[in-house]
Amino acid sequence: MNKRITFMTILILSMILLFLLGMGLYLSNSIAEATKGEYLWESMLPADYHVMAILDKSNQTYDLSFKEGLKQSSEDYKIAVEIIMFEGENVEDEVLNIMDLAIYAKVDGVIVHAFDNPRIINKIDELMHLGIAVITLNEDLPQTDRVSYVGVNRYKIGLEAGGALAKATDGVGKIAVIEQQNYQKLSNQQDLLLLGITDALRDYPGLSLELVRYTKQGLLNAEILATEIARDYPEINGIFCTNAENTLGVVQVLVDNNLVSRIALVGYGDDDEILGYIERGKIIESSVVTDYKDIGKEALKVFYEYKTNSYVPSYINTALQVIDEENIAAYMTEKSEAYDKNQ
Amino acid sequence: MTKINKFSSIRNNMIVYTLSIIFLMTVLSIYSLTIMERYQGQIEAMFEKHIYLSQVGSLMTELDENLLGFLSSKSSTRLNDYIINSEKLELLVDDAYEMTYNAEDMMMKNIVNLIDAYVIEADKAIAYKRQRNVIKYYEHYQKSFKIKGFIADYIDQLNNRQLNRNSVTYTQLVRQIMILQNITYMIVIVLIGLSLMIVYLITSRMVKPFSHLSHAAEEIALGNFDTEDIIVESEDEFLLLATAFNHMKNSIKSYIGEIKKNAETEAQLKDEQLKNIKMEHLLDNAKLYALQSQINPHFLFNTINAGVQMSIMERATKTSQFFQTMASLFRYNIQKMDSSCTLKEEIENIKDYYELLKVRFGDRIRFQFNINSEALDMKVPPLILQPLVENAYVHGLSGLEEGGIITINVVDEWDVTFITVKDTGKGMTAHVADQILNKSRDDYEHTKFGIGIRNVRDRLELFFHQSDLFKIECEKGSGVKIIMKIPHIKE
Numbered sequence: 001m002n003k004r005i006t007f008m009t010i011l012i013l014s015m016i017l018l019f020l021l022g023m024g025l026y027l028s029n030s031i032a033e034a035t036k037g038e039y040l041w042e043s044m045l046p047a048d049y050h051v052m053a054i055l056d057k058s059n060q061t062y063d064l065s066f067k068e069g070l071k072q073s074s075e076d077y078k079i080a081v082e083i084i085m086f087e088g089e090n091v092e093d094e095v096l097n098i099m100d101l102a103i104y105a106k107v108d109g110v111i112v113h114a115f116d117n118p119r120i121i122n123k124i125d126e127l128m129h130l131g132i133a134v135i136t137l138n139e140d141l142p143q144t145d146r147v148s149y150v151g152v153n154r155y156k157i158g159l160e161a162g163g164a165l166a167k168a169t170d171g172v173g174k175i176a177v178i179e180q181q182n183y184q185k186l187s188n189q190q191d192l193l194l195l196g197i198t199d200a201l202r203d204y205p206g207l208s209l210e211l212v213r214y215t216k217q218g219l220l221n222a223e224i225l226a227t228e229i230a231r232d233y234p235e236i237n238g239i240f241c242t243n244a245e246n247t248l249g250v251v252q253v254l255v256d257n258n259l260v261s262r263i264a265l266v267g268y269g270d271d272d273e274i275l276g277y278i279e280r281g282k283i284i285e286s287s288v289v290t291d292y293k294d295i296g297k298e299a300l301k302v303f304y305e306y307k308t309n310s311y312v313p314s315y316i317n318t319a320l321q322v323i324d325e326e327n328i329a330a331y332m333t334e335k336s337e338a339y340d341k342n343q
Numbered sequence: 344m345t346k347i348n349k350f351s352s353i354r355n356n357m358i359v360y361t362l363s364i365i366f367l368m369t370v371l372s373i374y375s376l377t378i379m380e381r382y383q384g385q386i387e388a389m390f391e392k393h394i395y396l397s398q399v400g401s402l403m404t405e406l407d408e409n410l411l412g413f414l415s416s417k418s419s420t421r422l423n424d425y426i427i428n429s430e431k432l433e434l435l436v437d438d439a440y441e442m443t444y445n446a447e448d449m450m451m452k453n454i455v456n457l458i459d460a461y462v463i464e465a466d467k468a469i470a471y472k473r474q475r476n477v478i479k480y481y482e483h484y485q486k487s488f489k490i491k492g493f494i495a496d497y498i499d500q501l502n503n504r505q506l507n508r509n510s511v512t513y514t515q516l517v518r519q520i521m522i523l524q525n526i527t528y529m530i531v532i533v534l535i536g537l538s539l540m541i542v543y544l545i546t547s548r549m550v551k552p553f554s555h556l557s558h559a560a561e562e563i564a565l566g567n568f569d570t571e572d573i574i575v576e577s578e579d580e581f582l583l584l585a586t587a588f589n590h591m592k593n594s595i596k597s598y599i600g601e602i603k604k605n606a607e608t609e610a611q612l613k614d615e616q617l618k619n620i621k622m623e624h625l626l627d628n629a630k631l632y633a634l635q636s637q638i639n640p641h642f643l644f645n646t647i648n649a650g651v652q653m654s655i656m657e658r659a660t661k662t663s664q665f666f667q668t669m670a671s672l673f674r675y676n677i678q679k680m681d682s683s684c685t686l687k688e689e690i691e692n693i694k695d696y697y698e699l700l701k702v703r704f705g706d707r708i709r710f711q712f713n714i715n716s717e718a719l720d721m722k723v724p725p726l727i728l729q730p731l732v733e734n735a736y737v738h739g740l741s742g743l744e745e746g747g748i749i750t751i752n753v754v755d756e757w758d759v760t761f762i763t764v765k766d767t768g769k770g771m772t773a774h775v776a777d778q779i780l781n782k783s784r785d786d787y788e789h790t791k792f793g794i795g796i797r798n799v800r801d802r803l804e805l806f807f808h809q810s811d812l813f814k815i816e817c818e819k820g821s822g823v824k825i826i827m828k829i830p831h832i833k834e
Contacts, residue, residue: 006544013537017367020533021374024526027519028381039445046442050449080443082453101493104460105453 047080051109052102057085061292069296077304092117099123109133109303114141133306135299147306150299150316152290158196160288160322161266165238166204168264168285173237174210176229180243181214222249244269278328286324294318352579360545367534389509396498402432407491410465414472454497461490552581568596622805644673668698687719689728707746716753718760724802730795731764731825739768758831765824776815
């Protein structure tokens, strides 16, 4: 065998050996890494802050979009977010219990789905007093020492919904509101919503808010309510639902009872089904959509700014939009692009 | 003397190759150990946190029991146990958390902080118990109990997460172990290949020079010394061996060359001797034929001398002169038969010969001498002119009634002297002249025509060791011109 060929063979074999050794070690290293938990972020940096998010499990606001918003800001500001969802009948005690946990766990901040309740108000103040920054969702609670409120303006939702109903009914008739109410009446914000609708209807003398019904969680409740309304209040020609689940429940009633042409429905949320009904036309007239992702992002952003700048706005409104047959195509394209971008 | 590089000696090469193989085997061993260590670490890591959390949970339970025991019985033993377990717990969780990199770190941080809070509340409960403040100690006990619940929840959550991840990790581990096994097999195969190549390299490096040497030795044994020198690229002992071998081969080749050369010289010498013998033979022949042509010159010389005596006594002067000339001619012929003579002596001899012919033929045959040479003392073979002159007279002029002229010219030209014998006789054709000159010396036995001319030519060539010294120019009816070229020999 030629000497050069021998040396070349040795060289090639050595390179293969090095490659295989490297591959083996890399693989074994990845095995060693496998027992460690996933990093919070791709950057693999440690968190600077620890924030506990205390959220209502039944509230649609805190779905994937909201968590996506939290995740985005958490990475931007290096904040580890611990999400604890509460549910059950005694939500107030649940919230207080989790806020106690936040105190004992010595977190840096709390984002809480708050209720207008004296015990919760006191607990918020206690947390603030202990140096734990509190950001409220759902309820503003300006009377507390909380850092900021982040969320949609319910009055504005009422205004938009009222306008949409007026448009759908040509400003004539009577309308009903089916509102989600998981707990006892805990919120002033509900009053703000109705106030907004009432204010919107002022410009339409022929149109009035006839009925407000509250549903418990679940699709069936909305269906029962809608059936009752259709049966007991034949003069109602417009319904506004305040969450997506109820909207879809009402749609079923309208379709099953052939009421689509009689009752105009204004829904809430941008579920694919809801958008599909708007796109097909005349089943759902329009839907009020809030940017849940923005709420999540803003909540953490305001916490970070509070920790770094100390001065932050005490009230942050997130975007609101009414989707109808005119802008449904553009909205769906935009949503699809945003989804692709996130993949 | 060829020097070898001490770093590339056979011993060092062997050490390097052996170390290479040992190194490769060491790499394999270290690699295997590292992989095993990683596996071990992985397995430990899979259960490490479970064990740790279990310890924390157990201690928490014990601590709570101690606390409750103390609060219910105020037992100092329980308090003591509480303090011991409390310290143990603090020690256990002391370095459990550093930074928050993932959700589990976050939970661990919560557990650590919650344990701190628990101890604080428990301590307060103990303190109020000692103060007999029932409401307060109960309040703080409630808090500590609540915190214990939180801790238990977190431990459960962490255990669940670990369990979930470990089940995934185990599946990955099994798959990766299979891949690693295959990689290790490949590494072993590559290492075997590398070791074989190294062994091949060692053996070929050592065997190749030996093989070359043995082949070259075989060739030399068969007598072929023209094989190429053995070239060894390495600078080790093989280089020394090859250099010595090449040197030995070239020396033998050179000796054989010298022996051959000597043999050739001897052969040449023998050839020269043979030539000399032949020359002597030719001279013998010449003598023989001279004697034959001159019919016993000694008897004639003595007789002529008697004639001289008798003509003196009878006062016949011309006859006496004639006999004296004849006697001089014969004397020259007899004396010069064995040795060389000068050109001048040769010319004098011809002049004597001419005197005799004049007596015999009177003016019918005349001689003309044109001697323009300064090299008359030059040595020439004896009797080179007389046979030519005799030939001119016998074959050229003797048959002519009117007679003729024989001209003898001697002229110098550079380093040669040209001697020309020319007659105005019958001449001969070029073909005949060619026949005379080109008959081999062996043909002397068969014909005597032209024998004198060839004899003169051969002796000239043998005397001067040159050819082309003799030339005949002739034409039928126009006489014959014989030209001899005598080179000047420096003595």
